Amino acid sequence: MASVHSGTTILGLAAVLPAGVVDNEEIARRFGERETASAIKMSGVRERRVTNSGQCASDLALTAAERLIQSTGFDRSLIDLLIFVSQTPDYKIPTTASVLHGKLGLRECCATFDVNQACSAYPYSLSIAHSMISSGVSNYALVLNGDTLTKLIHPRDRSLAVLHGDAAAATIVGPCAEGYGLEGFVLGTAGSGAKHLLVPAGGSRLPCGPETRDEQTDESGCVHTDENLVMDGPAVFHFSVYKVPEAIRGALSELGLTIDDIDTVILHQANKTMMDLIYRTLRVPPEKRFYCIEQMGNSSGPSTPVALAEAWRQGKVRPGSRTLMCSFGAGLTWGVAVIRWPADADPVHYSEPVVPDEEMLSAAL
DSSP, X not given: OOOOOSOEEEEEXXXXXXXXXXXXXXXXXXXXXXXXXXXXXXXXXXXXXEOOTTOOHHHHHHHHHHHHHHHHTOXXXXXXXXXXXXXXXXXXXXXXXXXXHHHHTOOSSOEEEEXXXXXXXXXXHHHHHHXXXXXXXXXXXXXXXXXXXXXXXXXXXXXXXXXXXXXEEEEEEEEOOTTSEEEEEEEEEOGGGGGGEEOOSSSSSSOOOXXXXXXXXXXXXXXXXXXXXXXXXXXXXXXXHHHHHXXXXXXXXXXXXXXXXXXXXXXXXXXXXXXXXXXXXXTOOGGGBOOOHHHHOBOSTTHHHHHHHHHHHTTSSOTTOEEEEEEEETTTEEXXXXXXXXXXXXXXXXXXXXEOGGGOXXXXX
16 A cells, blocks of 8 residues: 655656658648648648658657656665556556556556546646545555557648657656645536537547548648547637646646746646637736647647656756646647756756657557
């Protein structure tokens, strides 16, 4: 039985990006410069990191986990909780977390499970790890966030191909001294909007078949099938720019904090225009904002931990500071997490998170 802890914090963090690149020149060749100019400007994306056809989200996550464990020297035998958070798992059965557990050589006395969560994945997964450690169920959690969302996007859907990339991150969560660490979470859902961002086919409601692979072209000229990710852009944009500031204000109020008490605000790297509007609505000073979407695209669930790792690398997050993270997306869901970093905090990050294909570990059975 694990002991009860008063608080938890992020003890280590690693981000991994695949080697493949789709730059704006490729997007322009695919869709035409005139047709994509405004979308590229709005997104703020210069290049997107993408996996090759044989790589899965679990491959990225496994590589991130091994890099993190080796660089920190963390004793993997202490890990008694493994959570894999992804919309692109390896199999329907078993959980990908179970497969990763075997590949990582973790002890048998270790809980494992998958969480199917989209862009708001990081605050959700941190809250689960925090709750299980604080309650005494676990001592140390390895949280793996990974998505290869580009595999769900039709190559001729310019509304989504302009935005998205693939990525993964590994986080070790463990106990810390009282007064530091993860201070609070606010999680929420507007389920009536679930239809605005979904893959219609592939589950029990609509199994895949010949008819689900029929191509459809919407009024804006974007092509997709029922097996591809489909987004109502205006509806998702409206949800994000109105709900996210409200959620952040609510979280700050619950914790008795204001934006003045926050040193860095890290948002899900959805698109540059959306982030700018959210920051301006909340009156977040420029020095407290952070962006990294330009070099990697919107990677959905891993977007927030990848941004956090990059913020540490750039010195935007420091020991003793306080960081607010907010992620939002499909569901429609949102999550806010606030962390006060211990004075001796040193989450491991990588100055070059891109992993050459030949170094990619495989999580296949």
